[in-house]
Amino acid sequence: MSILEKDLVVKKATREAFGDEIVKLGKENKNIYVIDVDIAKSCKTTKFIKELPNQHINVGIAEQNAAGLAAGLATTGKIPFVSTYAVFGSLRMAEQIRQEICYPNLNVKIACSHGGLTPANDGGSHQAIEDMGVLRTFPNMTVVMGADYYSTRKLVEQAANMYGPVYLRFTRDAVPIIYDEHEEFIIGKAKKINDGEDIAIIANGDTVCLAIEATKQLEAKGVSVKLFDMHTIKPLDREAVMECIKIGKIITVEDHNILNGLGSAVCEVVAEEGKGIVRRIGVQDQFGQSAPYQKLLALNGITVENIVQTAFGLLQK
Amino acid sequence: MRKTSVEELKQLAIQMRQTALTMIYKAQSGHPGGSLSAADLMTALYFRELNVDPNNPTWEDRDRFVLSKGHACPIQYAALALRGFVPYETIYTLREYGSPFQGHPDMKKCPGIDISTGSLGQGLSCAVGMAIAGKRDQKDYRVFCLLGDGECQEGQIWEAVQTAVKYQLDNLFIFVDYNNLQIDGFCDEVMPLLDLEKKFEAFGCETRYINGHSMEEIVETLDEITVNKNGKPKCVILETVKGKGVSYMENVAEWHGIAPNDEEYERAMEEIARGLQ
Numbered sequence: 347m348s349i350l351e352k353d354l355v356v357k358k359a360t361r362e363a364f365g366d367e368i369v370k371l372g373k374e375n376k377n378i379y380v381i382d383v384d385i386a387k388s389c390k391t392t393k394f395i396k397e398l399p400n401q402h403i404n405v406g407i408a409e410q411n412a413a414g415l416a417a418g419l420a421t422t423g424k425i426p427f428v429s430t431y432a433v434f435g436s437l438r439m440a441e442q443i444r445q446e447i448c449y450p451n452l453n454v455k456i457a458c459s460h461g462g463l464t465p466a467n468d469g470g471s472h473q474a475i476e477d478m479g480v481l482r483t484f485p486n487m488t489v490v491m492g493a494d495y496y497s498t499r500k501l502v503e504q505a506a507n508m509y510g511p512v513y514l515r516f517t518r519d520a521v522p523i524i525y526d527e528h529e530e531f532i533i534g535k536a537k538k539i540n541d542g543e544d545i546a547i548i549a550n551g552d553t554v555c556l557a558i559e560a561t562k563q564l565e566a567k568g569v570s571v572k573l574f575d576m577h578t579i580k581p582l583d584r585e586a587v588m589e590c591i592k593i594g595k596i597i598t599v600e601d602h603n604i605l606n607g608l609g610s611a612v613c614e615v616v617a618e619e620g621k622g623i624v625r626r627i628g629v630q631d632q633f634g635q636s637a638p639y640q641k642l643l644a645l646n647g648i649t650v651e652n653i654v655q656t657a658f659g660l661l662q663k
Numbered sequence: 664m665r666k667t668s669v670e671e672l673k674q675l676a677i678q679m680r681q682t683a684l685t686m687i688y689k690a691q692s693g694h695p696g697g698s699l700s701a702a703d704l705m706t707a708l709y710f711r712e713l714n715v716d717p718n719n720p721t722w723e724d725r726d727r728f729v730l731s732k733g734h735a736c737p738i739q740y741a742a743l744a745l746r747g748f749v750p751y752e753t754i755y756t757l758r759e760y761g762s763p764f765q766g767h768p769d770m771k772k773c774p775g776i777d778i779s780t781g782s783l784g785q786g787l788s789c790a791v792g793m794a795i796a797g798k799r800d801q802k803d804y805r806v807f808c809l810l811g812d813g814e815c816q817e818g819q820i821w822e823a824v825q826t827a828v829k830y831q832l833d834n835l836f837i838f839v840d841y842n843n844l845q846i847d848g849f850c851d852e853v854m855p856l857l858d859l860e861k862k863f864e865a866f867g868c869e870t871r872y873i874n875g876h877s878m879e880e881i882v883e884t885l886d887e888i889t890v891n892k893n894g895k896p897k898c899v900i901l902e903t904v905k906g907k908g909v910s911y912m913e914n915v916a917e918w919h920g921i922a923p924n925d926e927e928y929e930r931a932m933e934e935i936a937r938g939l940q
Contacts, residue, residue, distance in 0.1 A: 400799060403830070411788045411822035418792020421770075421778055422723075422800070426792075442785055442819075450770050450779040 349539050350562050354522035354555055361459035361516040363498035365390025368427060368457075371506045372398045378506060379419055379426040381405060381412045389429040389459045409434045413442035413454075420452035425506060431465070432458035432474030432515055436481055447511045448484040455505050456481075461491060461515035462601030463629065463646075464552060466639035473634040473642075474515075479606025481513040482580045489580040490533055491515040493554035494524040500531040501577060508533060515551065519639055522555045524575075534578045536586035542570035545657050546590035549599035550576045550608050553627075553648060557599050560653035569657060579608050587615040594622045595660045599653060601643070604628040623663060625656045667711040669878050675745070676706040676878065680908050680935045682741035682754055686764065688928040690757040693766075696918040698738040700842040700875070700903040701809060707881045708807060709742035712889070717747040720774040726804050727777045727793045731786025732811030732840065733767040734920070739776075740764045748775035784817025786810070787837065791827050794835040794896075805889070807836045813845030816854045821866065824896070828867030831894040837868065839898070840875065842905035844916050860900045868898040875901025908935045 372378040372394055380394050382404040395402050405412045409430055416426035428435065435458035447454045458477070465472040481489050490505065490512060492498030498516060505512040512533070524539075531537060536548070540561050549557035554575045561571045572593060574586050590596045596616065598609035609626030616622045629646045643649060667675070680702045687693035709715075714726045730739050737757065744751050749763055756762035763773035767781030778789045790808035797804050814820060827835050839859055847853045856862075860872045871888065873880045881901075888897040905919070906912025909931040923931055 403795060403826075405822070405826050408819075408822035408825070410785075410819045411791075411826060414785045414788025414819065414823065415792035415795070415826065418729075418778065418789035418794075419796050420792075421727075421789070422793055422796035424796055441782060442788070445780075445782040446778065446785055446789055 349524060349558060350565070354524060354558065356523045357520035358495040358523055359517050359520045360492055360495060360498040361390050361518060363492065363495045364457055364459070364502055364514070364516050365393060367499040367502040369393050369397055371503060372401050375425070376401065377424050379403065379424050381416055381426055381428045383407060383409050383412050383430050383434070385430060391429050409438040410442050413439040414446050416454045417446035417450070417452050420454050425453055425455070427455045427457045429457045431460040431472065432477045433460070433472055436474060436477030436513070440480055443511070444484050448486045451486045451510055453509050455512045455514060457514045459516045460518040462552060463634055463639060463642040464518040464601070466519070466642050467636050469636040470633040475603045475629045475634065476606070478513070478515060478579055478602050479610070482606065482611065486511055487580065488512045488533060488578065490578050491551035492577050493551060493575050494521060496523060496525045496527050496529060497531050497577060501533060504531065504533045517552045521552045524555060524558065531577065534581045534583060536583040537575040537577065538586070539575055540571055540573040542572040543593060544570040545660060546572040546593045546596045547599065547653065548574045548576045548590060548596060548608065548612055550579065552601050553599040556648065556650050557653060559650045560657070563650065563654050564657055569661065576608055579611050582611045582615065584615055587612055591616060591619050591622045595663065596622055596624045597653060597656055597660065598624060598626050598628070599648065600628040601648060602628055603631055605631055623660060625660055627652060627656060669882055672706050672710060672878050672882065675710050676703050677935055677938065678745060679706050679738060679741045681932055682744060683737040684923065684928065684931050684935070686737050686740060686754040686757040687922045689755050690759070691922045692758050693737050693922060694734040694920045695912060695923070696844065696905040697732060697735040697811060697840065697842065699907045699909065699912065700905045701735050701738050701840045702907065703876050703878055704809065704838055704881055704901055705738045705742055707878065707885060709746055711882065712885050713807065714804070715775070717775070720748055724802060724804050727790065727806040729778055729786045729790040729806065729808040730768055730780055731808055732783065732814055733780035733786070736768045739768065743773070743775045749773070783811065783814040784819040787820055787823035790835060791823050791832065794827065794832040795830055797834050798830065798832065805834045805836060807838070809838045809840060812839055812841045812843060812850055812856055812859070813853070815839065815856055815859060824863065824866045824868065827896040832896045833892050833894050835896040836888060837896060837898040839900045840903050841900050842903040844905040844914065844919070846916065846919050848916050863898040867895065869893065869895040871899045873899060873901055875903035876907055908938050910934055
């Protein structure tokens, strides 16, 4: 059954996917470590702590130390996952990630819950809208956000099995399950959800489900849509973007500032190719506030309606 | 294995200082002040204490050394060159394109560097990670970490100490090169460090305060602290003089990060050699 035919009703937060997958990985490989910073419950690592205490470290509220400690562990062959919130995992420890993890290219994973606007009622201080953009500019870093529970599990597994620093971003809130449990995902290779020829949509993370709904509506109105889940924004799947450039009309959708995230990454390729128009849907370079998640998305135009409307606007071009 | 004697170490410390200064002079760039203040400890570590193998620098059971005050790398490079981790001639390539001797230590380019450093305040966290791994893997290796005094103004140092105490890392040995100078002047003026020994002690370390230029005291201290498996990380504050061994560099903040000219270099080499008597 095509994803477009599915009713996306069952929901699960992707931070749960990390919590479940990391236990499985830790049991298989004793070198997998989790480093917590006092938010284990919220980051879903409590099961790991219970079952694999010898592979767990909690440094308390000290993110910078967590990143450096992870680097030290990695020099001895461990595969540490530093588990925190996206605002802290990208910004509080940005310099430690740069100096001690990316510069020496150590095998450390930064696993972050509360990506984008998903920590909605916590307010603007806790909503990570610039994290993927910041991490994308560090050499050696891979930047990934799965769209749902199952894809996130596969991507966490891939991250553990590849060498080098990876930034993984999860949702705080439940998002619809899109994929089948056995669907395979490869870091750096976009997942084509629908093929079409009138317009291309490239989405990632918690906005993929919105892009799917928009695609359904557009297809119902006779618009043929090519839809990609670009779970890895670095390295970007250039081939997938090239496919979209052939159509020439591209919409990017992300729960991230429109600056320096997925939209920017796609624009870089489009500009280099000198062909195609891009419309970026995402956080409008503004901080959030406490509000329901859907409300925050709507305040930034990250909605099914806006995707559909933007598509029709582009089709007029 | 016979341990290098204090007298031999004193001789080696001269070579260490001369080698470090020669590389800075040749490069006309680098940090002499903090290299010279750490020279005696570094000599004792590299020629007596550290269980490392120049022919197998990534040997998994080796002792680790983390130079958290990464700008003092000329003195570590001197040790690596004199111990044969790299050909001695490497000292003439400091800070040059393609050199293993980068401006700050780079583990990817230089054998014998256990972690890249250079941004202050971060090395101790890495050392803590290495020491935890050693404990968990039931390995006997030890982790030695040298901090600058000014660097202890960074909050991350104290985050790392907390963790070392929590995880009872008695395989971790922290040294503070307390020369009381940083780039903008005396630490007491820039940001007073107060009683560093008491601070580390209050955090839960077993501490010592010694003369960082007395090879006798350094050796005696190393011999004591390395046998004491009491569940506590050890911290040694070394009272030192920035630029030690070169009269015109001693206690002068400006010599933190500049290279000597021809005349200054000659005088420095002579003074260092004479310092022995």
